[in-house]
Amino acid sequence: MTRGSTAAQGYKGTRVLLMSSPLKLRPSLRAFAFRMIASILLAALVMGSTLLFRDRILSLKGFGEYLLISLLVLPALFAAVEVLSPIYFVRTHRYFVGSNKVEEDLGAFSRRNKAVFVSQIREVEVTQGVIGRLLNYGDVMVAGGLGPSDVVLMRHVHDPMRVKAMLESMIGNGKGAENGSSAVPAGLQSASSGKPAEDK
Numbered sequence: 001m002t003r004g005s006t007a008a009q010g011y012k013g014t015r016v017l018l019m020s021s022p023l024k025l026r027p028s029l030r031a032f033a034f035r036m037i038a039s040i041l042l043a044a045l046v047m048g049s050t051l052l053f054r055d056r057i058l059s060l061k062g063f064g065e066y067l068l069i070s071l072l073v074l075p076a077l078f079a080a081v082e083v084l085s086p087i088y089f090v091r092t093h094r095y096f097v098g099s100n101k102v103e104e105d106l107g108a109f110s111r112r113n114k115a116v117f118v119s120q121i122r123e124v125e126v127t128q129g130v131i132g133r134l135l136n137y138g139d140v141m142v143a144g145g146l147g148p149s150d151v152v153l154m155r156h157v158h159d160p161m162r163v164k165a166m167l168e169s170m171i172g173n174g175k176g177a178e179n180g181s182s183a184v185p186a187g188l189q190s191a192s193s194g195k196p197a198e199d200k
Contacts, residue, residue, distance in 0.1 A: 022098040025163070030135040031156035032086035039082030043075035095154045097166065102142045104152045116144040116152050124167045126160045140164060 029036075050057065050071040057071070058064040088108075096103040103115040122145045128138035138160035144150035157163060 022096040022103075023166070025095040025097065025154060025157050027090045027093050027156035028135075028137040028158040029086060029090055030137050030158070031132070032089075033135070034131065036083050036086060039079045043079035046075040047072055093155065095152070095157065097163065097170075099170070102152050102154075102167065104154065114152055116142050116150060118167075118170050120144040120146070120150070121167065121171055124164050124171075126164050128160065140167075142167065 050068065054068055057068045060067065092106060092108045094105040096105070099118075101115045101117045102121070103113065106112045121142055123141070123143040125141045125143070126138055127141070132138045137156050137158050140154040140157055140160045140163050142152040142154070144152075154160075154163070
C-alpha cells in the first residue's frame with residue numbers, strides 16, 4: 001500500500017485505495033471507438049469508389065472535376081472531424097476525486113469548474129449501455145444535497161463501478177469519522193483517554 005492511502009472493501013471484493021492526492025479521471029476514448037472507426041471506413045469507401053470511377057466522373061462536362069475534388073475532400077474532412085472531436089472532448093473534460101470533494105473541470109480556453117463535497121453527497125449513480133458494459137466505460141453521476149444544480153457528471157469514464165465503489169467507501173469513512181465515538185469499542189476508548197475500562 002502506498003503512503004498516504006487507506007484501503008476499503010470495494011467493487012467485487014477488490015480493495016480500493018483512497019489516496020490523499022486526488023484521483024484524476026478523463027473520458028475514455030473507448031466510448032467513441034465505434035464512431036471513429038465507422039467514420040474512417042465510410043470516408044475510405046467513398047474516396048475509394050470515387051477513385052475507381054474517376055474517369056466516368058471526369059467525363060461529366062462542366063462539373064466533373066469539381067465533383068471529383070468534392071468527393072475526395074469532403075469525406076476526408078468528415079473523417080478528420082469525427083476523429084478529432086472525441087480527442088478534443090477527452091482533453092477538455094477532467095474529473096478529480098479527492099478525499100473531501102469530487103470536482104469537474106471543463107473547457108480549454110474558457111473553463112468551468114464545479115465541485116461537490118463528500119459530506120454533501122446524497123447519491124452516486126452509474127449509467128452503462130450495452131457497449132459500455134462490454135468495453136467497461138460509463139457515466140458516474142454524483143448528486144449533492146443542494147438540488148439539481150449540485151451535480152457532477154463524470155462522462156464516459158473507465159471502470160465506472162470501481163469509481164462508484166471508491167466514492168461510497170469515502171462516504172462511509174466520512175460518516176464513520178463523524179460517529180467515531182460510537183464506532184470505537186469501550187476498551188479502545190478507555191485506552192485512548194488514559195482511563196482503565198470498568199469491569200462489569
